[in-house]
Amino acid sequence: MSPTLAHTPNFVGWRALILHRQHQNVDALMAQCARIGITADQAWPTLENAVAISDYRVLLIDADMGYDEQFPWAPGLAPMPIIALIGSEAPGRIAWTIGQGADAQLLKPIGSAGLYSALVVASQAFLRRTAQMQExxxxxxxxxxxxxxxxxxxxxxxxxxxxxxxxxxxxxxxxxxxxxxxxxxxxxxxxxxxxxxxxxxxxxx
Structure with a gap:
C-alpha cells in the first residue's frame, strides 16, 4: 500500500547533505534548512569528507555536475531521499538525474523557498519506492x-x-x-x- 500523508510533515531534527560545490545556491539551501529545523552540511566533490552517510535523512545533489562515482552505491539505490538541484535542461543531465533515482527536484537558482515542498515530495516518493522494492x-x-x-x-x-x-x-x-x-x-x-x-x-x- 502506498504511504499517505496523515499529518503535516515535520522535518525538524533532520540532517541534510548538500553535495554541491560552494555556491550561493548552497547558501540559500542552508538558510532554508535552518528555517525548517534541518541541520545541513555541504560536501564536494565526494562524500568522503562528510560524516557517516547513515546520519543523513536526505541528500541534495548537483544535477549539472554530478557523476556516478560520487556515490558509494549503485545508481538508483540511494538509502535516502534524493533531491536534484537542476540548472541545466540538457537531455544527458536529465537522464543522469533520473538514473540516480531522484525523488524530487529544485530548479536553480535556489531562492528563499521551495525546499519544504521538495522534501515532502521526496520523502513520500522514497517511502513508496522502498516499499515497492521490498515487495x-x-x-x-x-x-x-x-x-x-x-x-x-x-x-x-x-x-x-x-x-x-x-x-x-x-x-x-x-x-x-x-x-x-x-x-x-x-x-x-x-x-x-x-x-x-x-x-x-x-x-x-
Missing part, C-alpha cells in the same frame, strides 16, 4: 521457492515413476520427517540431484 524482493523470493518445490517434485516423479500429486505427497513427508519447511526440503533434493539425472539423497526418497 518485489518478497515476490522474487516466493517465486524462487515455488520453482525449487516444482523442481523437487519433478525429481521425485522421475525417481519414483509417480504423478505430481504423489511426488508432492512424498515431498511433504520428507519435510515432516526432517522437521524442515517444504521449501528447504525441496532445496535439499534439488541440491542432491546430479548431472546424470540421479539423486544422491536417501531415506526413502
Amino acid at each position: 518485489i524482493t518478497l515476490l522474487k523470493d516466493q517465486l524462487a521457492k515455488r520453482q525449487v518445490v516444482a523442481q523437487a517434485t519433478a525429481i521425485l516423479m522421475l525417481k519414483h515413476s509417480c504423478d505430481a500429486e504423489a511426488a508432492y505427497g512424498r515431498l511433504r513427508k520428507i519435510a515432516m520427517a526432517e522437521r524442515r519447511s517444504i521449501e528447504k526440503a525441496a532445496a535439499g533434493i534439488v541440491a542432491g540431484f546430479d548431472a546424470d539425472g540421479r539423486t544422491n539423497v536417501t531415506n526413502g526418497r
Whole structure:
C-alpha cells in the first residue's frame, strides 16, 4: 500500500547533505534548512569528507555536475531521499538525474523557498519506492521457492515413476520427517540431484 500523508510533515531534527560545490545556491539551501529545523552540511566533490552517510535523512545533489562515482552505491539505490538541484535542461543531465533515482527536484537558482515542498515530495516518493522494492524482493523470493518445490517434485516423479500429486505427497513427508519447511526440503533434493539425472539423497526418497 502506498504511504499517505496523515499529518503535516515535520522535518525538524533532520540532517541534510548538500553535495554541491560552494555556491550561493548552497547558501540559500542552508538558510532554508535552518528555517525548517534541518541541520545541513555541504560536501564536494565526494562524500568522503562528510560524516557517516547513515546520519543523513536526505541528500541534495548537483544535477549539472554530478557523476556516478560520487556515490558509494549503485545508481538508483540511494538509502535516502534524493533531491536534484537542476540548472541545466540538457537531455544527458536529465537522464543522469533520473538514473540516480531522484525523488524530487529544485530548479536553480535556489531562492528563499521551495525546499519544504521538495522534501515532502521526496520523502513520500522514497517511502513508496522502498516499499515497492521490498515487495518485489518478497515476490522474487516466493517465486524462487515455488520453482525449487516444482523442481523437487519433478525429481521425485522421475525417481519414483509417480504423478505430481504423489511426488508432492512424498515431498511433504520428507519435510515432516526432517522437521524442515517444504521449501528447504525441496532445496535439499534439488541440491542432491546430479548431472546424470540421479539423486544422491536417501531415506526413502
